[in-house]
Amino acid sequence: MSDLCQIVLGEKEAPQAWYNIQPDLPAPLSPPLNPATGKPIQPQELAPIFPKGLIEQEMCVERWIDIPDPVLEVYRLWRPSPLRRARQLEKALGTPARIYYKDESVSPPGSHKPNTAVAQAYYNRKEGIRRLTTETGAGQWGCALSFACKHFGLECMVYMVKVSFEQKPFRKSLIRIWGGDILPSPSDRTQAGRKMRETYPDTRGSLGMAISEAVEDAATHDDTNYSLGSVLNHVMLHQTVIGLEAQKQLELAGETPDVLIGCVGGGSNFAGLSFPFIPLKLSGKLDCDIIAVEPTSCPSLTKGLYRYDYGDTVGLTPLLLMHTLGHGFEPPGIHAGGLRYHGGSPLVSLLVDHGVIKPRAYPQNPCFEAAVLFANTEGTVPAPETSHAIRAVVDEALKCKETGEEKCIVFGFSGHGHFDLNAYDAYLEGKLEDYELPDEKIRCALDDLPDYPREGAC
Amino acid sequence: MSDLCQIVLGEKEAPQAWYNIQPDLPAPLSPPLNPATGKPIQPQELAPIFPKGLIEQEMCVERWIDIPDPVLEVYRLWRPSPLRRARQLEKALGTPARIYYKDESVSPPGSHKPNTAVAQAYYNRKEGIRRLTTETGAGQWGCALSFACKHFGLECMVYMVKVSFEQKPFRKSLIRIWGGDILPSPSDRTQAGRKMRETYPDTRGSLGMAISEAVEDAATHDDTNYSLGSVLNHVMLHQTVIGLEAQKQLELAGETPDVLIGCVGGGSNFAGLSFPFIPLKLSGKLDCDIIAVEPTSCPSLTKGLYRYDYGDTVGLTPLLLMHTLGHGFEPPGIHAGGLRYHGGSPLVSLLVDHGVIKPRAYPQNPCFEAAVLFANTEGTVPAPETSHAIRAVVDEALKCKETGEEKCIVFGFSGHGHFDLNAYDAYLEGKLEDYELPDEKIRCALDDLPDYPREGAC
Numbered sequence: 001m002s003d004l005c006q007i008v009l010g011e012k013e014a015p016q017a018w019y020n021i022q023p024d025l026p027a028p029l030s031p032p033l034n035p036a037t038g039k040p041i042q043p044q045e046l047a048p049i050f051p052k053g054l055i056e057q058e059m060c061v062e063r064w065i066d067i068p069d070p071v072l073e074v075y076r077l078w079r080p081s082p083l084r085r086a087r088q089l090e091k092a093l094g095t096p097a098r099i100y101y102k103d104e105s106v107s108p109p110g111s112h113k114p115n116t117a118v119a120q121a122y123y124n125r126k127e128g129i130r131r132l133t134t135e136t137g138a139g140q141w142g143c144a145l146s147f148a149c150k151h152f153g154l155e156c157m158v159y160m161v162k163v164s165f166e167q168k169p170f171r172k173s174l175i176r177i178w179g180g181d182i183l184p185s186p187s188d189r190t191q192a193g194r195k196m197r198e199t200y201p202d203t204r205g206s207l208g209m210a211i212s213e214a215v216e217d218a219a220t221h222d223d224t225n226y227s228l229g230s231v232l233n234h235v236m237l238h239q240t241v242i243g244l245e246a247q248k249q250l251e252l253a254g255e256t257p258d259v260l261i262g263c264v265g266g267g268s269n270f271a272g273l274s275f276p277f278i279p280l281k282l283s284g285k286l287d288c289d290i291i292a293v294e295p296t297s298c299p300s301l302t303k304g305l306y307r308y309d310y311g312d313t314v315g316l317t318p319l320l321l322m323h324t325l326g327h328g329f330e331p332p333g334i335h336a337g338g339l340r341y342h343g344g345s346p347l348v349s350l351l352v353d354h355g356v357i358k359p360r361a362y363p364q365n366p367c368f369e370a371a372v373l374f375a376n377t378e379g380t381v382p383a384p385e386t387s388h389a390i391r392a393v394v395d396e397a398l399k400c401k402e403t404g405e406e407k408c409i410v411f412g413f414s415g416h417g418h419f420d421l422n423a424y425d426a427y428l429e430g431k432l433e434d435y436e437l438p439d440e441k442i443r444c445a446l447d448d449l450p451d452y453p454r455e456g457a458c
Numbered sequence: 459m460s461d462l463c464q465i466v467l468g469e470k471e472a473p474q475a476w477y478n479i480q481p482d483l484p485a486p487l488s489p490p491l492n493p494a495t496g497k498p499i500q501p502q503e504l505a506p507i508f509p510k511g512l513i514e515q516e517m518c519v520e521r522w523i524d525i526p527d528p529v530l531e532v533y534r535l536w537r538p539s540p541l542r543r544a545r546q547l548e549k550a551l552g553t554p555a556r557i558y559y560k561d562e563s564v565s566p567p568g569s570h571k572p573n574t575a576v577a578q579a580y581y582n583r584k585e586g587i588r589r590l591t592t593e594t595g596a597g598q599w600g601c602a603l604s605f606a607c608k609h610f611g612l613e614c615m616v617y618m619v620k621v622s623f624e625q626k627p628f629r630k631s632l633i634r635i636w637g638g639d640i641l642p643s644p645s646d647r648t649q650a651g652r653k654m655r656e657t658y659p660d661t662r663g664s665l666g667m668a669i670s671e672a673v674e675d676a677a678t679h680d681d682t683n684y685s686l687g688s689v690l691n692h693v694m695l696h697q698t699v700i701g702l703e704a705q706k707q708l709e710l711a712g713e714t715p716d717v718l719i720g721c722v723g724g725g726s727n728f729a730g731l732s733f734p735f736i737p738l739k740l741s742g743k744l745d746c747d748i749i750a751v752e753p754t755s756c757p758s759l760t761k762g763l764y765r766y767d768y769g770d771t772v773g774l775t776p777l778l779l780m781h782t783l784g785h786g787f788e789p790p791g792i793h794a795g796g797l798r799y800h801g802g803s804p805l806v807s808l809l810v811d812h813g814v815i816k817p818r819a820y821p822q823n824p825c826f827e828a829a830v831l832f833a834n835t836e837g838t839v840p841a842p843e844t845s846h847a848i849r850a851v852v853d854e855a856l857k858c859k860e861t862g863e864e865k866c867i868v869f870g871f872s873g874h875g876h877f878d879l880n881a882y883d884a885y886l887e888g889k890l891e892d893y894e895l896p897d898e899k900i901r902c903a904l905d906d907l908p909d910y911p912r913e914g915a916c
Contacts, residue, residue, distance in 0.1 A: 110876075173879035
């Protein structure tokens with residue numbers, strides 16, 4: 001075993017292809033459905049808002065997809081990202097476990113999000129698109145997309161969930177430095193937004209609402225496409241650089257993971273780390289727990305249903321088979337804005353449904369407690385989203401302390417919390433609420449689900 | 459020449475000793491003087507506020523000083539820091555120059571400051587001190603010291619310049635996450651602070667004032683020492699890990715620097731990068747311009763006098779022979795708070811006086827312009843302090859474009875600007891003022907200098 005703290009991968013060993021999990025799934029993925037007809041979506045139906053290159057990747061069953069050179073060129077600004085051994089955290093916990101984290105906070109926008117943002121900007125630019133729209137929760141995605149658009153000469157329009165727009169003023173600044181435009185959602189720029197504001201004048205917004213706005217903006221402008229930062233298959237695909245690098249780095253360190261942990265909103269950071277390990281687990285070559293961590297205030301994997309649902313609030317997007325709390329679900333305004341989404345990636349959902357991935361939920365206070373411990377040992381202040389993974393890591397490491405097991409725990413450090421420090425202020429002042437949703441509220445949101453069988457119409 | 463973007467140094471190749479420039483200076487360093495007697499300070503006179511280990515380093519003439527293991531153990535959390543090739547910036551400028559930057563923004567507090575904070579916390583803890591006080595300008599130093607104190611179980615009390623305390627709310631949060639305590643300076647906690655508030659009720663504070671408060675707090679509490687983040691010899695010493703690593707990394711890249719650039723407030727980031735190269739320059743083995751960049755609003759190296767002066771506003775500290783604008787000088791409230799200091803490191807000042815280091819000053823708007831260009835090419839948003847170095851880099855690179863010279867330009871990326879984004883908001887909105895100080899104002903502040911010859915009383 002290596003005694004290093006930083007396991008660094010040379011640029012020359014960086015992955016040159018993304019890993020597509022679709023051919024390795026334990027069951028075929030059900031197709032997205034057209035919300036009007038209920039029939040499987042045809043590629044050309046997605047063309048008004050997505051470029052062909054990404055639509056192909058969305059439906060692709062090839063195992064490896066080459067990363068284009070211009071994308072690699074931008075990745076080089078921060079990739080390969082370091083795999084770090086959390087020795088100071090281990091010491092503080094007194095655990096025999098070895099804890100590693102794949103540090104995606106080193107990217108210029110501070111999270112894993114640019115892994116897909118750069119790829120998406122590239123494919124859109126290649127097909128002559130001039131402008132991208134998107135939504136953002138906590139702002140990590142909006143920052144990443146404006147950063148990526150700047151590199152490919154695209155305009156970027158970000159609809160930011162209103163509660164986060166107010167909580168995270170500096171993510172706005174960052175988006176503007178990279179040349180992006182930004183509005184709090186619901187806005188008055190779109191029909192969907194205006195309707196929301198009329199119906200719910202006090203709304204704090206949600207990712208689902210902001211998606212409705214961004215999709216409408218893209219669908220109604222010829223030179224404009226829409227870009228999604230999570231959930232979809234091509235997003236999971238691009239993020240696999242995380243896990244592919246981590247595999248090489250763990251090998252360098254002489255390690256095999258016993259536990260893999262990531263936080264889950266739409267699922268892309270989690271998928272990015274874990275997917276390259278899943279064929280090994282499915283074939284029995286790797287004995288590893290794979291844990292997806294979400295907030296108890298938005299428990300789509302642990303309490304939602306595995307059903308067809310819309311990706312947005314209004315019902316503009318295709319129906320996806322996924323774990324969902326219902327597209328009308330408006331989660332409480334917790335600080336981990338990136339985890340406030342009613343659904344989950346269809347790929348992650350399928351793997352949860354098959355028991356390959358184990359979901360787990362935590363309230364936000366214990367997560368911040370773990371995050372402060374991390375900051376006081378390893379140094380870097382984690383994003384509130386990331387703190388969910390750290391809570392699970394700490395619990396797993398403490399279990400090892402009880403049992404004496406010397407497990408290798410690897411987790412995804414999805415981003416830093418430099419723009420979420422008012423959340424820490426609130427935590428340190430004891431002002432954070434722990435939302436445990438009453439089953440009734442969840443049942444009520446689920447009543448509204450569109451009526452399609454799991455198999456869809458295919 | 460290497461074609462890499464990141465030149466990474468393995469942990470095993472990290473420097474194990476700091477480089478002390480004192481034996482290699484072109485002239486002996488004049489000693490600090492006791493402000494009461496005007497006689498050279500004796501080591502025991504510094505003992506009420508500094509530990510023996512640091513006092514020895516302050517006066518040491520050994521060339522190499524071993525880095526203690528517990529310090530190396532904390533350095534490993536982020537060191538060796540990467541040396542990066544700024545290829546995207548080169549491309550945007552169309553310059554034949556090759557631009558490298560030593561990226562100190564990867565430390566948990568986001569700057570070079572923990573290089574000395576960790577060492578200082580260690581030596582104080584070793585000698586039984588329980589609590590450290592300090593001042594901070596923009597907050598980089600306060601963050602670094604609270605981070606370091608956490609690792610050695612020390613309490614940390616930070617006096618933060620009032621204008622920065624208000625401009626940078628999130629540096630306060632960071633200090634608190636790492637367990638530090640913080641007050642806006644001038645505060646009512648100290649006699650010096652209370653006197654300032656009485657005399658100048660509208661003051662926005664200054665580093666000099668905050669130093670007076672922190673020194674008084676340390677001098678009046680037995681278990682408490684004072685810690686300074688720049689200016690002093692031992693601080694420059696600790697920072698040399700930057701330049702020592704950079705030398706090895708440049709060698710790996712097959713490069714020899716033609717130009718070395720850093721921003722200067724007290725001088726520690728600049729010294730850290732440049733000092734290890736200076737003996738080579740002095741001995742004629744390296745033909746290299748070494749440029750120190752400061753703001754025109756606080757031009758101590760370019761317009762100050764090389765004279766004995768106090769380090770603080772009130773006159774509590776020893777007299778140091780340095781470039782100074784006068785200890786009573788209160789610089790305008792620019793956003794590069796770390797550069798708002800009336801004096802400069804005696805070591806850097808001596809080398810400027812001997813023509814080894816060339817100082818240069820810029821107003822803040824052209825610096826932010828360069829910083830935004832950097833963010834739009836290399837990604838990371840620079841601290842306002844760092845933007846001064848980048849302005850000079852851009853100008854040097856553009857000169858190369860004119861002359862066709864393929865120079866190797868290396869600069870210190872002292873920190874990121876994640877907690878300075880309101881400065882960028884102000885810049886993008888055209889609200890930043892460029893202060894060019896009238897000579898009269900400088901002359902007036904200099905009138906107040908204590909009357910000692912350059913040679914002091916030694």
